[in-house]
Amino acid sequence: xxxxxxxxxxxxxxxNAESFDVKSIRQDFxxxxxxxxxxxxxxxxxxxxxxxxxxxxxxxxxxxxxxxANIHRGIYHLSELASDAYEGARDIVQKSINAAKREExxxxxxxxxxxxxxxxxxxxxxxxxxxxVLISQMEHHANIVPWQLICEExxxxxxxxxxxxxxxxxxxxxxxxxxxxxxxxxxxxxSNSIGTxxxxxxxxxSAHKLHIPVLVDACQAAPHLSLDVQDLDCDFLVFSGHKVFxxxxxxxxxxxxxxxxxxxPYQSGGDMINTVTFQKxxxxxxxxxxxxxxxxxxxxxxxxxxxxxxHHIGRQNIHQYEQTLLKHATEKIGAIEGLKIIGTAKNxxxxxxxxxxxxxxxxxxxxxxxxxxxxxxxxxxxxxLLARFGVSATCRASLAxxxxxxxxxxxxxxxxxxxxxxxx
Amino acid sequence: xxxxxxxxxxxxxxxxxxxxxxxxxxxxxxxxxxGKHLPRLPETAYNEDNKVRGCQSNVWxxxxxxxxxxxxxxxxxxxxxxxxxxxLIRVFSGHSPDxxxxxxxxxxxxxxxxxxxxxxxGNGLLAMVKQIKFYALAYKAKMTA
Numbered sequence: 001x002x003x004x005x006x007x008x009x010x011x012x013x014x015x016n017a018e019s020f021d022v023k024s025i026r027q028d029f030x031x032x033x034x035x036x037x038x039x040x041x042x043x044x045x046x047x048x049x050x051x052x053x054x055x056x057x058x059x060x061x062x063x064x065x066x067x068x069a070n071i072h073r074g075i076y077h078l079s080e081l082a083s084d085a086y087e088g089a090r091d092i093v094q095k096s097i098n099a100a101k102r103e104e105x106x107x108x109x110x111x112x113x114x115x116x117x118x119x120x121x122x123x124x125x126x127x128x129x130x131x132x133v134l135i136s137q138m139e140h141h142a143n144i145v146p147w148q149l150i151c152e153e154x155x156x157x158x159x160x161x162x163x164x165x166x167x168x169x170x171x172x173x174x175x176x177x178x179x180x181x182x183x184x185x186x187x188x189x190x191s192n193s194i195g196t197x198x199x200x201x202x203x204x205x206s207a208h209k210l211h212i213p214v215l216v217d218a219c220q221a222a223p224h225l226s227l228d229v230q231d232l233d234c235d236f237l238v239f240s241g242h243k244v245f246x247x248x249x250x251x252x253x254x255x256x257x258x259x260x261x262x263x264x265p266y267q268s269g270g271d272m273i274n275t276v277t278f279q280k281x282x283x284x285x286x287x288x289x290x291x292x293x294x295x296x297x298x299x300x301x302x303x304x305x306x307x308x309x310x311h312h313i314g315r316q317n318i319h320q321y322e323q324t325l326l327k328h329a330t331e332k333i334g335a336i337e338g339l340k341i342i343g344t345a346k347n348x349x350x351x352x353x354x355x356x357x358x359x360x361x362x363x364x365x366x367x368x369x370x371x372x373x374x375x376x377x378x379x380x381x382x383x384x385l386l387a388r389f390g391v392s393a394t395c396r397a398s399l400a401x402x403x404x405x406x407x408x409x410x411x412x413x414x415x416x417x418x419x420x421x422x423x424x
Numbered sequence: 425x426x427x428x429x430x431x432x433x434x435x436x437x438x439x440x441x442x443x444x445x446x447x448x449x450x451x452x453x454x455x456x457x458x459g460k461h462l463p464r465l466p467e468t469a470y471n472e473d474n475k476v477r478g479c480q481s482n483v484w485x486x487x488x489x490x491x492x493x494x495x496x497x498x499x500x501x502x503x504x505x506x507x508x509x510x511x512l513i514r515v516f517s518g519h520s521p522d523x524x525x526x527x528x529x530x531x532x533x534x535x536x537x538x539x540x541x542x543x544x545x546g547n548g549l550l551a552m553v554k555q556i557k558f559y560a561l562a563y564k565a566k567m568t569a
Contacts, residue, residue: 360502362480370449378480393480422503
């Protein structure tokens with residue numbers, strides 16, 4: 001039974017959980033003070049990666065300054081501290097997504113590794129020729145390619161749920177695609193390219209009627225929405241730490257106990273074994289069965305601190321604030337002449353993807369950079385989705401709870417100037 | 425039509441011109457302006473075969489071989505990439521395969537573009553250079569065949 005370790009970095013936070021004071025919140029993020037070409041940074045690329053609060057940075061520093069040792073191995077005090085901190089982070093993750101057991105939380109490098117783990121370990125043991133794997137047209141490449149590879153290996157078939165012009169899944173088609181041949185559904189909760197929030201709970205419900213398990217890619221959901229794996233009843237869920245204000249190189253794969261127990265190991269080596277002889281090696285139970293080698297200890301601990309930071313601000317507060325940002329941004333950006341917003345689903349996170357007639361995203365992004373504005377341009381690792389909308393590249397502004405209405409206004413003004421210059 | 429200057433001479437000219445420019449924003453403006461003057465290719469040239477891969481935008485490149493010299497023409501739907509294409513065409517077009525293959529690319533670093541134009545920026549600079557060298561190799565092989 002692991003002790004839970006207090007993250008004392010929150011004692012000095014200036015935020016008030018009852019109200020949303022974005023000015024105070026911004027003080028918590030050191031990088032937001034950076035200047036770019038002498039201008040204040042306007043960071044609108046949160047879907048790519050998030051910025052980190054001082055509380056997370058300090059927690060990692062504290063780990064390295066006072067607790068660092070290899071976990072699970074030593075009998076000495078420092079190793080115990082490190083193990084408690086690492087396992088304490090697992091408990092924090094479990095609570096934050098309402099998983100029934102801590103054994104259902106596996107630390108991985110990121111969502112990409114999580115999906116690869118399931119496709120490889122679950123896929124190899126469960127897929128055979130003629131079986132179908134169902135994903136959607138709006139998936140990130142990380143939720144396409146691992147399935148393509150395992151389907152090729154096993155002779156299984158990859159099917160895709162189509163997306164309509166507003167960027168929503170066509171659910172009638174989904175129901176047609178769910179058949180006795182479907183062995184797993186792997187679906188994104190929130191699109192990184194166009195911000196659509198999918199009705200994953202009912203998608204899971206429909207799949208479960210046919211006893212089909214579902215993996216949810218929650219990478220873009222985790223920073224913006226509450227996750228409750230028992231309420232969703234998903235069978236697997238992945239998200240990456242670096243998108244939720246935590247370090248890079250850490251992520252979570254949640255899997256229901258019955259699945260993880262039955263799955264063979266993914267990577268092997270130290271720490272995931274019980275006994276090793278040259279005749280036979282036996283493996284540990286989950287989660288350790290899937291955590292070979294020395295893990296990203298500071299990453300996991302940083303993730304725990306980030307989850308607690310967000311919890312401190314309040315999920316509801318964040319959601320309400322972000323929806324006002326989304327509304328303001330959509331109105332202002334949408335009003336620019338010649339600009340088309342790609343992805344106008346009814347339920348969205350604050351991600352706005354757009355194209356402009358006669359101006360290439362690469363040029364727009366480059367010129368906005370000169371004003372200190374960071375947006376993303378390109379295909380956002382969703383080439384099939386962009387092809388569906390008939391474009392090869394878009395501009396994407398993706399906001400977080402430390403962005404402001406003033407930043408949006410500044411962005412819109414700069415964008416209008418840039419477009420005018422490019423069209424001249 | 426043969427160029428009268430050598431590749432190294434043209435590269436020196438460009439380095440001098442860029443010395444008068446300031447930071448990356450000014451250099452980008454310069455590239456944008458030369459890009460605006462890049463003539464459009466014949467309509468039939470805008471096909472998959474002529475595309476240069478490795479860029480966020482669409483880039484097309486065609487060549488002619490006249491009097492032992494390769495003439496390069498290019499276009500893109502992004503202004504920055506048009507500017508880069510114009511720069512490369514200025515350096516490499518109208519020269520023999522051997523001259524092109526022997527040319528080094530230090531000048532890109534000396535004009536301060538290297539750091540801004542890495543493969544990750546997706547603006548196709550490296551891809552276009554590779555394509556130019558590849559054409560030179562192909563024409564040289566044809567010549568000696």
